Amino acid sequence: MTVRTIEAKTLLAGHKTPDSWFGIKYTLNLYRGCQHHCIYCDSRSECYGIADFDGEVLVKANAVELLDRELRSKRVKGYVSTGAMNDPYMPVERRLGLTRRVLGVLAARRFPVHVMTKSDLVLRDLDLLGEIEAACGGVTPGAVVSITITCADDALARQLEPAAPPPSARFAAIAELAAHGICAGVLLMPVLPFIEDDPENIRQVVTRAHAAGARHVIPSWGVTLRDRQREHFYAELDQRFPGVRARYEQRFGGAYSAQSPNAPALEALFTELAARFRLARTVAPYRAPGPEQLALL
């Protein structure tokens, strides 16, 4: 996979109000393309205009300077999120340290962060996440890390997310983050129909997330499919899960939303487990500490 640098014109995208699932106010992407090669990845969709998603990673070389400049004009604090269309801790990050430098800017400017990743490389940046938590936490966490885990089984994950670290490493990362006082949780999405949507998988993911110290598990009982992303996914199914493509075509046709036929049962099971383990199913929007709390900090 080739790696090429580009100069971005802007970096931060703001949302009028934080979204209701992840509490995010601002999003940024440091890379285009992703080295984890998940077979279901929505970022291959035509609307994103990434021509060679699996063949080339574009690196926004000026991201740190841009972020520093753009944050100066932001009056409203809110979670800055990385990891919507690529993984901020994909392998090349180990060498480039771009996500790390961006966390340094957020720490210096006292902005909270919600990192989303599939990689335990996030542990490298525990020191900066701790700084952000100390500077911004109080009413709500200052640093949140959500790790995507769609199945508990390492061998199955290797088929679905071939170049991402295995779920066992991701659960271990959650435990390490939690042990260091960082708010960590799981994105249980997408749950692929006919592959991952059995109750035992959901039970294992939620139970192991709880055992690791997760504070939230955010589920979605299906996957979205469109244009060239669907083509890529179906081609991978043909190779890795013979016969499953026909079940998708029969059940979902050309629909964008492919929800698991087991969704009601999975939702009932999840609700019971989340209540038992006191797990949140969303991340609340960021609230800055009041003056009294700041004095205590």
Ligand code: SF4
């Ligand atoms: S880690 Fe995320 S962005 Fe990267 S390929 Fe997987 S789903 Fe896509």
